[in-house]
Amino acid sequence: MIVGIDAGGTLIKVAYTENGSLHFTKYPIAEIERVATWINELENPVICVTGGKSGVLRSLLNKNSKEMVEFEATHRGVQFLLDRMGRAEDVYVVTNVGTGTSIHCIQNNMQERLGGTGVGGGTLVGLSHLLTGVTDYEEIVELASKGSRDRIDLKVKHIYEGKKPPIPGELTASNFGNDLFAVAGELSKEELLSTVVGLVGETVSTVSVLAARQCSSSTIIYIGSSFIHNSLLKEVVESYTILRGATPLFLENGEFSGAVGAMISL
Ligand code: ATP
Ligand code: MG
Incomplete structure (x- = not known):
């Protein structure tokens, strides 16, 4: 199983592929230990974690995991989800209204945080x-x-x-x-x-x-x-x-x- 996790200030978002299909789940950050237990019980998962609480989550894992900078992960994910919607945008602003709000410019396949x-x-x-x-x-x-x-x-x-x-x-x-x-x-x-x-x-x-x-x-x-x-x-x-x-x-x-x-x- 291939698992991507975004552990944010409020919610943990999980995306994983199993038998070729994509799944999404989310949990309140208070349940971070439950998410760690779920991952620790998976057989041979490949894991990448991002988000402000990625360090906390990784410290609870007994398996190898990769870490990725949140803004880069978000940029890649937005491109993937745009493709899935059949959209062809290549220059755009991304506003992520999470616990706080972060605004980015995407152009030439690069992201820059505007504020x-x-x-x-x-x-x-x-x-x-x-x-x-x-x-x-x-x-x-x-x-x-x-x-x-x-x-x-x-x-x-x-x-x-x-x-x-x-x-x-x-x-x-x-x-x-x-x-x-x-x-x-x-x-x-x-x-x-x-x-x-x-x-x-x-x-x-x-x-x-x-x-x-x-x-x-x-x-x-x-x-x-x-x-x-x-x-x-x-x-x-x-x-x-x-x-x-x-x-x-x-x-x-x-x-x-x-x-x-x-x-x-x-
Ligand atoms: P950040 O990126 O700022 O670290 P985050 O990634 O946890 O935070 P999001 O998950 O994108 O942020 O959004 C969190 C917000 O989503 C909450 O502040 C709340 O307004 C809203 N929200 C949606 N569903 C829930 C829920 N079930 N429980 C609590 N908040 C929720
Ligand atoms: Mg977030």
Whole structure:
């Protein structure tokens, strides 16, 4: 069995081939010992590990394993998954919305990290919990999908009252910037959570579009587990990226890019 593992800050992603077919699984980082036990019990596996927790995982393995730099693994994996989707992009930006967010330019078959932001999937979970007490990721995204941001966010058009704004009025002028003091006590979990998703999505897409100016392509490929079951985040990122003049693309199984890149390096 050929196994690629991306042990990130929050989730461990595993890609493996068995009898010629490709499989994906993921585990919370708290279950790193369980993943190690699974690998230790495999017969003759070939293993490559990447991600910030790769050192921790490798220290738990009783088998030989290769290690790969995360950004390189992600780049290789994205190329593989693009091919699988029948896409032919060769110059593009990759924005990986993991626990944090990392942005890369791919051209001439090389990747360069353009930057990132600490606003990412970890912010989504952390801020959501602080505001509503909800801890479960699936519950957070489910409730967020039912909420409205109207009472919490301030749009450009709200500031430019009775006057044509110099930028699209639908842009958010201030996330959580509406006049909240009067309504704070009556805001629902759904409203608060959808606004958190809005904050994360708009930050990630704005930073990506700005970073894309350093890359000769305005196609931005979004990956990372923060998009799992999170169609609201996808919608926010898609519409904001388009509004800012770039072209978004969500990669199928994109959250496994690092794991796939590690696997195909073997
Ligand atoms: P990093 O690359 O920054 O080290 P990571 O690789 O662990 O982190 P991802 O797995 O890409 O990051 O994404 C983690 C995010 O995915 C979480 O912060 C959360 O928003 C979201 N997420 C999706 N599914 C889950 C889940 N089952 N449990 C917790 N978070 C989840
Ligand atoms: Mg990661």
